[in-house]
Amino acid sequence: SYSADSMSNFAIQAGTPANVQLTSNPEGETVTADGTSKITYTATVEDTAGNALDGVSVQADASSGSNIDINENGAATTSSTDSNGEVAFDVTSTDSQDVSIIFTEQANSNSASGSATFEAGAAESISVVTEPAETTADETIQGSPEAKVVDANDNPVDGIDVTVSRSDGNGFDSGTETVSTSDGVATFGDLEIHSPGTYQLEFDASEVENTATSNEFDVLSGSASQVELTGPSSVTAGEQSSDFTLEVQDQYG
Numbered sequence: 001s002y003s004a005d006s007m008s009n010f011a012i013q014a015g016t017p018a019n020v021q022l023t024s025n026p027e028g029e030t031v032t033a034d035g036t037s038k039i040t041y042t043a044t045v046e047d048t049a050g051n052a053l054d055g056v057s058v059q060a061d062a063s064s065g066s067n068i069d070i071n072e073n074g075a076a077t078t079s080s081t082d083s084n085g086e087v088a089f090d091v092t093s094t095d096s097q098d099v100s101i102i103f104t105e106q107a108n109s110n111s112a113s114g115s116a117t118f119e120a121g122a123a124e125s126i127s128v129v130t131e132p133a134e135t136t137a138d139e140t141i142q143g144s145p146e147a148k149v150v151d152a153n154d155n156p157v158d159g160i161d162v163t164v165s166r167s168d169g170n171g172f173d174s175g176t177e178t179v180s181t182s183d184g185v186a187t188f189g190d191l192e193i194h195s196p197g198t199y200q201l202e203f204d205a206s207e208v209e210n211t212a213t214s215n216e217f218d219v220l221s222g223s224a225s226q227v228e229l230t231g232p233s234s235v236t237a238g239e240q241s242s243d244f245t246l247e248v249q250d251q252y253g
Contacts, residue, residue, distance in 0.1 A: 015047030017056055017105045022112040033118035033155055035069075035094040041114050042088045043103045045081050052085025057106040060089040062116070065099030068092075078106070096120040096155040120184075121151035123160050123207040129185060132201055132217040137194045140175070141219075144189040147203035147212055149181050156184020160205050164188050167200040167213065193219045 021044040031037035045056040061076040062068040068075040069092045081087045091101060097118055104111040130146035149160045160181045166172065175191035186203070193199060201214040 015049065015051065017045050017053055017107045017110055018048040019046045019050075020044070020058070020103055020105055020110050020112040021046065022103060022114060024114055028117075029115055030117040030119060031092075032121050033093050033096045033151075033153060034121050035092055035153070038090045038092045039114075039116050040088055040090050041101065041103065042086050043081075043105075043112065044084075044086050045105045045110075046085060052081070054081055054083050054085060056081045056085070058087050059104050059106060060091075060101060061104070062091065062099055062101040065093065065095070065097055065116075067095045068099060070101075091116055093118040094153040094155075096151075120155035120157045121153070123149050123157045123205060124152045125150055125210055126162065126203055126205050126208050126212045128201075128203065128212045128214050130187075131215045132199075134218050134220065135193070136220045137192075137196055139192070140189065141191045141193065141201075141217075144187055145191070145201055145214060146185050146187045147205075148184050149186070149205050149208065150184055156181070158182060158184065160186075160207055162186035162203055162205045164191070165202050165204070166193070167202050195219065196221050 023042045025040045029039055031039055041060070043058050045053045045058065047053060057078055057080050059076065059078045060070050062070060063075045065075065070077045070089050071079065077089070079087045079089070095118060099116050101114045101116055102111055103113065126147055126149050128146070129148045130143050132145045133142035135142045145164065147162050149157045149162065151157055158181055161178055162181060163178045165177070173192045173194040176188065179186040179188060196219050198216050198218050200216050203212040
């Protein structure tokens, strides 16, 4: 038999890494792509019994994304767990994107992953991305003209209403003049100007301070569709008159 006095003290040590637990702040893993708003991931390394492990090296890797910064050390970095078995990684980006971030403990290669979403910020500027091209009066303005709205980091901003107008102040003869952006772009595919001439288009979004102006483009007469004869209402029989004019016109005159 053994007495209490004869028993020696002993220590139970945690095992080797077997699991990586991951939490995020904010929980939704979504922030603005402005380079300062961050998602903080906390990785906890445990053994098979759930004991937290101190001093385990953990790599965070977001190299599948673009312009990602983890702990201000690029798209991939390594740090060690503290006495609670935890290590924190702050993730920022200036690009709007969805990106997977892999957290791998370096002893036995156990890992966990996060799914970060970086959203575009507020609309900052508008520009012409597809210029209007030479057009005839019996068709829609060629191009089709497009304007793009971006945030301060050139990320496309969706859901912004863009309005197009003629720089001469007159309206279009047909077409949709206000279009909402998709992937940052507003496309105007049904605008018509029926009078031949040289024009420019102006694009405006209420959320931004600047406007965008297109290059000049020409609208040409359409296909011949009618003939107009002008001249005196009567002439004297037997006399020659040169006062008559015959004009070939398109459908809009």
